[in-house]
Amino acid sequence: MSSPPWDYIAKLVCIGDSGCGKSSLTIRLCEGRFSPQHDVTIGVEFGSRIVPVGPPHSKPAAAPKANGGLPEPPRANTTPQKHMKLSLWDTAGQETYKSVTRSYFRGASGALLVFDITRKATFAHVTDWLSDLRAIADPDIVVILVGNKLDQAQPTPDSPDNNNNNNNNNNNKREVTKQEAEEWARRNGVLQYVETSAKSGENVEEAFMRVAERIFENINAGKYDLNDRRSGVKGPGSAAGKQVKLSPDAGRGAALGGCC
Template structure:
């Protein structure tokens, strides 16, 4: 299926904050509570439309374990969108957001638009990180902020669409150059993508 632009997205954060559940909910509109931790990188796509332009989102779900960081860092290159995810019921995952943000800034590029995502709002009774704390961190680092639930799908589409609109407008306004946009349209790492998709077919879908 043809498209006008291809946007590479990353979903990053600690293990078990719900990254793969977010990816699965956005790409397949379903939630899977029984899961294994992501090993390395998983991959998904979805087509959206902005101002009559067809945009393909190529989304990479990176493992949160420290041992996989050297692998996943190679996938930061060329990303124009990033969901930086923490678990609102797990304060430690919020503490680690600063380190993940530094990775994005170091290994990605200045064109990358970042949104801080506080996931698992369906577990309000177990909340350990307030909405105000998330907003304050985002404001201090000049990034966007949203709270979501991969289980109920609350704000999942909105998180991706908010950043996609920002990217699209930056391309339109020349803040991301035509050359960069053409680079993003390349179906890079085709062998890696096919390998990831083949592996996913051989096992049950994970969601963290």
């Protein structure tokens, strides 16, 4: 049996209030498209994407200069590229399904805590979501705060108010500033704050990749038992990593980085 096209599987959950664009972010990452109309998630939906992690994909630090001269020439990189399969669990944000969606927090190694930057109330609720997550998930879970719908928070280039930061103009519906979201992330021990647009795709991959890279760092630090089924990360030799060949086309979507 041929080896799988990935080295690790990591379970990620997208959590936050209903209507923040969690499903749209997952679809954008998995399928590279945006659907303006999407049914409300009931319970949980699933997708996956294979991404490169670690060197040589990761950007190396700048090479030191010798005697104040030119940087040292880059050395040949013999490190094989590692790949991680992100299993994305898109959870329902409605209070009705909260008891169901909480059960999917178990075994997650990463989480995207999503709110809508055009709706202040969704930002006010992220503290409750984080509290629920940390009460159930592993203490080492990697959490990133995501402010979605950035496309609705910026004036259009041809707007007469383009140089005006007035949040009341028709082209800027922002209700949560970047500064207050960044401060919340620092105060609550969240890895980073990223603003995204599922509609345009802006920063969507960056948000998921930031979580994946930190999980990879934790793997190298020995924080996961890759053979434990309860762990949020699995290696190719684990029970979860064993593949069953169903047909010649099985797994084609995953190999291309698409959704399941």
